[in-house]
Amino acid sequence: MATGDLALVLHAHLPYVHSSEPGSLEEDWYFQALLECYLPLLEVLESAGADPLQRPRLSMGLSPTLLSLLSNTELSARFGPWLAVRQELLHQAPAGHTAAAANVAQLLGRASHAWQLCGGDLLPRFQRLQQAGVLDLLTCAATHGYLPLLRDSPEAVRAQLLTAVREHQRLLGVRPQGIWLPECAFYEGLDRLLVSCGLRYAILDAHGLLHGQPRPRYGVYAPVCTPAGMAFFGRDSESTLPVWSARDGYPGDPSYREFHRDLGWDLPADELEQRGIPCPRPLGLKLHRVSGRDCSLDAKQPYEPGEAQRCVQRDAVHFLQGRARHLQRLEGAMDRRPLLVAPFDAELFGHWWFEGPQFLGALFRQAPSQGVGLVTLRETLSRGDALQLCQPSPSSWGQGGYHNYWLNDSNAWVIPEWNRASRAMVERVSRGVGSEAARELLDQAGRELLLAQSSDWSFILKAGTTTDLARERIQRHLGRFWRLLEAIDGTAPLPEGWLEEVRREDALFPLLNAADWTRLPAPPPPP
Known part of the structure; x- marks a missing residue:
């Protein structure tokens, strides 16, 4: 035995x-x-x-x-x-x-x-x-974001994790x-x-x-x-x-x-x-x-x-x-x-x-x-x-063992787009939310950013299967994210009915909190 x-x-x-x-x-x-x-x-x-x-x-x-x-x-x-x-x-x-x-x-x-x-x-x-x-x-991470490629903004990683923990507890009753x-x-x-x-x-x-x-x-x-x-x-x-x-x-x-x-x-x-x-x-x-x-x-x-x-x-x-x-x-x-x-x-x-x-x-x-x-x-x-x-080594279980399946000629274009959007979210949230209406818009912007970060779309782009669908999903959510940020600052009012349609399509994570993107303090210098 x-x-x-x-x-x-x-x-x-x-x-x-x-x-x-x-x-x-x-x-x-x-x-x-x-x-x-x-x-x-x-x-x-x-x-x-x-x-x-x-x-x-x-x-x-x-x-x-x-x-x-x-x-x-x-x-x-x-x-x-x-x-x-x-x-x-x-x-x-x-x-x-x-x-x-x-x-x-x-x-x-x-x-x-x-x-x-x-x-x-x-x-x-x-x-x-x-x-x-x-x-x-x-x-898991909220939208299965590939975390090593989001690390440029640690707040983006934290938002993936905190949203996941809240959603798990909300729907399954335990943290x-x-x-x-x-x-x-x-x-x-x-x-x-x-x-x-x-x-x-x-x-x-x-x-x-x-x-x-x-x-x-x-x-x-x-x-x-x-x-x-x-x-x-x-x-x-x-x-x-x-x-x-x-x-x-x-x-x-x-x-x-x-x-x-x-x-x-x-x-x-x-x-x-x-x-x-x-x-x-x-x-x-x-x-x-x-x-x-x-x-x-x-x-x-x-x-x-x-x-x-x-x-x-x-x-x-x-x-x-x-x-x-x-x-x-x-x-x-x-x-x-x-x-x-x-x-x-x-x-x-x-x-x-x-x-x-x-x-x-x-x-x-x-x-x-x-x-x-x-x-x-x-x-x-x-x-x-x-x-x-033990301090583990950077790794993944993907092809090659590290990050190359999600960072290659087919999908690398999305990484700077994620990073630019994450930095904008951190900067806007860290300035203060303002009115309740602005908070609701910012929360929806957070949903769109999380959805754009799904590793599934990067995987599909590399695999070469439904690539048009994957590219459209990334661009759709990033486009909605930027439109919401512009609306919060009053530079581009939203068309009538647009927000309601977006909320109906992307109606997930009701406990999402835009404050999760608040800027983290700088890490201490190495000894």
Whole structure:
């Protein structure tokens, strides 16, 4: 039996994709994540938590923008009709895909029933799981801003953090202690800002700890603490690769469901238009299996749910046995209980890898018999073990390990725009707010600045997918920001109805406080 623990950590995040018009591509992102990821994950966690023979434990970040979407009643009202359209379109499934179509129909039906049962409000379900000790809920930066690239104005970083903490407490009822740093990105001095905002622990990629000063005695197999009082956990790549990699890991198994082949690409455009879908796009109706590493999309075979389920059980046991062997090796080399930290994007489980929630359910069932203890990050710290003092290294979990995915030829143009807007916000707030009307305008300017800073748009620009959408979103929010600042100073009055429309579209973070951008005192000189 291994003596050690495994901490599974998921990060659930979507950019703020609320649209006043139903049927948008961005709305599809959210609804597909609900259908394939968030609802199935809750179902698995609740089922495991109700079983006295299991001890499910999971740390999970819920980004403030995702919380805003989950609490949006207008969006919630659209999800049922969205499901109904897909139930209708599923009747167009080609012959030979009976089992796959039945599997999707069952998924749609369960989602519809679960949505009605909770009144379209998932947040109480997350709260109950945290109260039961199953979940340790973390926050994130307000709009998933890539913090190392906002550091030119530390007030901008502080505003991202304070807004996140308030929103988490408002919607989930407790102040967060842990944070999933966007892209696990860290820079020198960030730990002091995190602690000043009431946060106590976060996750970094392995090199963030291994290149720290001094190098941690236990590597990534125990948390460290900075002199400012912030604890950091390091990612164990050996525990993430089998799950993360579509090519070399479990999701690439020929029996699992194929992500890229979707009925939305196969149906006639006029069939889609009749149901309010303006052009061919993924619908979340996937009927094929991976079939083989080099198999073309046209040659994919029908999905067989029974065979995929057998693979899930096999892969869960294989994963746990690998972790048990790893812990046994560490046990002989450490004088404390070793910890394996395995962080993932939550959307991997169900959206990108359809069987992912079932895999987690199998892990929860099998972990006791395989000798692997499951823990949350908060549980680990609550044991009171002494932590080594260490100053982590600048790092991220992005391609290249540092900041180049968010700072390159495709997206570098936005960095000076963020910085110019942040400096203007700090300067205007530090002069004093003035009237109540000016305060409201300044608060809305803060929302637009935060929305423009979302790392999702920079990521899309680099990835080269929906680049026009990403560029338009950045420019829209920055344009609104500057217009609001001009209106505050009286240089350009707002057109009639403009402010109301902006507030309706960007109606998030009701507790946002423009004072968060008040100029910070200069840091003391180095000794």
